[in-house]
Amino acid sequence: DxxxxxxxxxxxxxxxxxxxxCNHSTISGTDYIHWYRQLPSQGPEYVIHGLTxxxxxxxxxxxxxxxxxxxxxxxxxxxxxxxxxxxCILRDVGGTSYGKLTFxxxxxxxxxx
Amino acid sequence: xxxxxxxPSRVICKSGTSxxxxxxxxxxxxxxxxxxxxxxxxxxxxxxxSNEGSKATYEQGVExxxxxxxxxxxxxxxxxxxxxxxxxxxxxxxxxxxxGTNYGYTFGSGTRLTVV
Numbered sequence: 001d002x003x004x005x006x007x008x009x010x011x012x013x014x015x016x017x018x019x020x021x022c023n024h025s026t027i028s029g030t031d032y033i034h035w036y037r038q039l040p041s042q043g044p045e046y047v048i049h050g051l052t053x054x055x056x057x058x059x060x061x062x063x064x065x066x067x068x069x070x071x072x073x074x075x076x077x078x079x080x081x082x083x084x085x086x087x088c089i090l091r092d093v094g095g096t097s098y099g100k101l102t103f104x105x106x107x108x109x110x111x112x113x
Numbered sequence: 114x115x116x117x118x119x120x121p122s123r124v125i126c127k128s129g130t131s132x133x134x135x136x137x138x139x140x141x142x143x144x145x146x147x148x149x150x151x152x153x154x155x156x157x158x159x160x161x162x163s164n165e166g167s168k169a170t171y172e173q174g175v176e177x178x179x180x181x182x183x184x185x186x187x188x189x190x191x192x193x194x195x196x197x198x199x200x201x202x203x204x205x206x207x208x209x210x211x212x213g214t215n216y217g218y219t220f221g222s223g224t225r226l227t228v229v
Contacts, residue, residue: 034217043119043206043220044157087156099210100147101218103157 004088009108012078020073022088032091037084083111119221134192134224136207142187143209151204163190197228
């Protein structure tokens with residue numbers, strides 16, 4: 001499975017933008033970049049995903065480097081409810097993996113009031 | 114849409130007994146579902162891939178005879194922890210994705226299993 005590298009933790013202030021980086025230098029052409037977040041004692045929540053082009057939705061934006069070896073999840077205005085562990089995951093749609101998601105350690109985001 | 118219901122949310126069982134956890138996709142069909150386990154302060158570890166109408170695919174190191182998976186319909190997968198021991202105490206989470214789409218995955222709210 002292609003792996004991702006994320007910082008262990010990041011901090012932000014409320015109402016400010018947050019840029020969460022992810023490196024995936026061994027990404028293959030069929031790997032989608034997925035982002036999920038998890039609050040304590042809850043299942044992960046889907047945030048956003050993309051293949052090559054930047055993506056926007058109501059929760060966040062995903063900026064993907066031209067060579068696809070890195071990406072950045074952008075929370076435009078952090079709130080206290082955005083404090084969570086954020087996971088960047090590569091999903092392989094090819095082969096016999098059934099598109100499984102393999103989680104890394106993620107980034108713990110702390111948002112200060 | 115895309116809701117996954119997991120039940121029970123918490124269960125305490127005695128050592129040596131078996132526990133069944135259900136994972137249902139409420140408003141979509143899911144031929145494939147996934148089961149994860151998460152220990153405190155750790156990331157999710159994929160245990161197995163559940164496929165409707167066929168045998169589950171287990172990750173390396175996961176005992177298939179201990180963690181029985183049944184995916185009898187397009188909306189229901191079950192995980193049975195057999196002969197549970199205290200070391201099986203963990204947070205178990207399932208996930209699914211709507212068939213025929215490239216949507217993101219939806220996760221259940223998790224089951225906290227405590228074996229005493």
